[in-house]
Amino acid sequence: MSSPQLVIDQARVSFSGFVAVSDLTLSVGQGELRCLIGPNGAGKTTALDLICGKTRLASGAVRFQDKPIHRLSEHAIARAGIGRKFQVPSVFRDLSVWDNLHIGRSARPGVLSNLLSFGQGDDKVEIERLAELVGLENDLKTPAAHLSHGQTQWLEIALILAQNPLLILIDEPTAGMTQQETKKTAELFCGLRGKHTLIVVEHDMGFVRDIAETISVMHQGKLLAEGTIGEIEANQAVRDAYLGSGGIGHA
C-alpha cells in the first residue's frame, strides 16, 4: 500500500483551555471511505475542522499528500484539494440553485479570471449533471432558501462535488433526511468511493453500516479504536464508551 493521502499526526486542539482534541493520530488512504464515529463531544467535528483549517492546531501536524497543510489559510487548503460539507447545511440562500453550483465550480478561484467570466460557459453540462445527480434538475432557478431541509443537504453535497476535491470531509450528511433520502445518500457516497477520499462523521449507525469500510471511533478527543464494523462491534472499549450493549445498528 502506498503512503496514506491524509495524515493527522499527534494533533492537539484546545479552545481557551478546554482540550477538544488531544494526541489524535489518524491516517486515511487514497480513495478510502472512512467513517468517524463517537459520542457527543468526542471531537469528531473538531477533527474535520482542523483538517480544513477552520480550527488551528495547538501542536501536531496535518499532512495531505505528504505536504503539511495545517499552517495554510482555508482557501489554500481548499485549493490543495480538500472540500468540506458542514453539519448545518451551508448554502447561498439568496442565490438560485444554478448560481450555487456555478460558485461551487471553483477550479479557477482568482478574482481577475472570474471578473472576465460571464454566463455559464463550459460549466453548463457539469452543473446540469450534478443537479440531476441530487434530484434538483427541476429547481435550477429556485432560490436555495426555498428548498426543503433534505434538498438543502443535497445541494451542499452537490456543491462539494462541483468543487471536485480529492478529499471530501462530510459532517452528519443525513441529519434531517428521511429514510429514503438517507438511503440515496448512502448509494451516492458508495459511488464516490475510489474516485474521492471521503471522511464522514455520522451518528446514524444504520447509515454507517451501509457505507463504512473502516471506522474510526473517537472518544474524549482521542482515537479509541479503528477497524471494520465487526471489529468495532466486538471492541469492549468502544462498547463501554459509546455503543452500549446493542452493537451497531441499534445504537
Place this chain on the structure above:
Amino acid sequence: MSGKTKTEMAIYAVVCLAILLVPVFLDDAFLLNKYARYLVLGMLAVALSLSWGYAGILNLGQATTFGLGSYCMAMALKLKTIPVHTGSDGLPDFMVWNNVTELPWFWKPFYSMSVGVAAGILIPALFAALLGWFMFRGRVTGVYAAITTLAAMVVVQLLIIDQQAYTGGFNGITDLAQFDVAGFAFDAYGPAIYYLVAICLTASLFIAFAITKSKAGLIVQAIRDEEDRVRFFGYDVALYKIFVFSVSGAIAGVAGMLYTIVMEFASPTFLGVPISLSVVIWVAVGGRQSLLGAMLGALIVTGMQGALSESETFLDSWTLIMGLLFVLVVLFLPKGIAGAVETIAGRFERRRTLARRQSRRADTVGEAPRLERLS
C-alpha cells in the same frame, strides 16, 4: 446572457438615455446645475450599492473616498488659478494667508490635470484597498466593519481640517478655475457639465453592472450570504472584498471629482458623517441590491429634499417628512423600491407562465389527448 440580464440591461439603458436627454427639454442653467448635482450623488449611491448591497460591506464612510476625489480635483483646479489670482510666488491664496512659502511636494503633481484626474480615481481606490486590506484580512465583518469605515472617515476629515496650511482647513479649497478638456471649458451652469456627469454616471453604472453579472460578482454575493462557505471552496474571500471595496471607492472618487466641478469648491463637509449617512438612506430607499434602484433612490430622495426644503409650506417640516419616508420604506419595503418592483414583476411573470402553461395544456388536450397521458 440570460433573458433577465438582457431585460435589466435594457432598463438601465432606457433610464440612462432619459437622463442624458434632459438638457434637450430643459433650458434652465440653474436647474441643470442642480440636477447635475443630484446625478453626482446618484453615482455615490451606485458605489455604496456595490459594496453594501452586493458584497454586504456597510460602508458608513463612503464619503471618505468621495471627499478624497473631490480634493484631488480641487487641488488641480486651484493650481490652474495661480497665474490669475495670487500675488506671491504663484501659491494658492490660502497658503499665502497661512504663511506657506513654498508649494508642498504633494501639491506639485497636480499642476497636470491628467495627473489630478488619475489621482482622483486612484487615491480613493488605494485608500479603500488599504482600509479593506486591514479589515478583511483581519476578518472584521458586519457592524464592526461599518464602525471602522466611519472611524476612518472621521480621521481623514480631522486630518484635512487640521492641516489648514496645505488643505485650506475648515474653509476647504475655494475659488477654483473651470474644468476644461483640450481647451473646452465646462461651465458649472451649462449643459456641458450636465452631459459630463450623466456620461460618467452611465459609465460607472454599466461598469458596476458588468461586475455584478460576472462570476466574480456572483462570488461576491455568495460571500455576502455565507462567507465561510465561499472560503472553503478555495476562493480568497478577503481579496474579493478588497476588490469590490476599491471599485466602490474609485466610483465614489469620480463622483467626488465631479462634485467639485459642479459645486466649484471642495470642503471638509464632503467627508462628513451627514453625507455618509444620507447615502445609506438613499440606497436603502432605492433598494440596495439594485444598482439602478440605489441610483434612483438618491435622485428621488435628494430631489424631494430639494423640493420640500425650498417650498414655503414645508419649510419647517421637511426633515420630518423625509424621516417618515425612511421609516415607512424600512418597515414596508425592506428591499427598497427596486425590491418591491422586482417582487411585483416576478408575480406577473409567474402568472404569465402559468397562464401559458395552462393554455398549452388545453391545446394538447384538444388535439392529442394521448400524448398528455403518455407524458
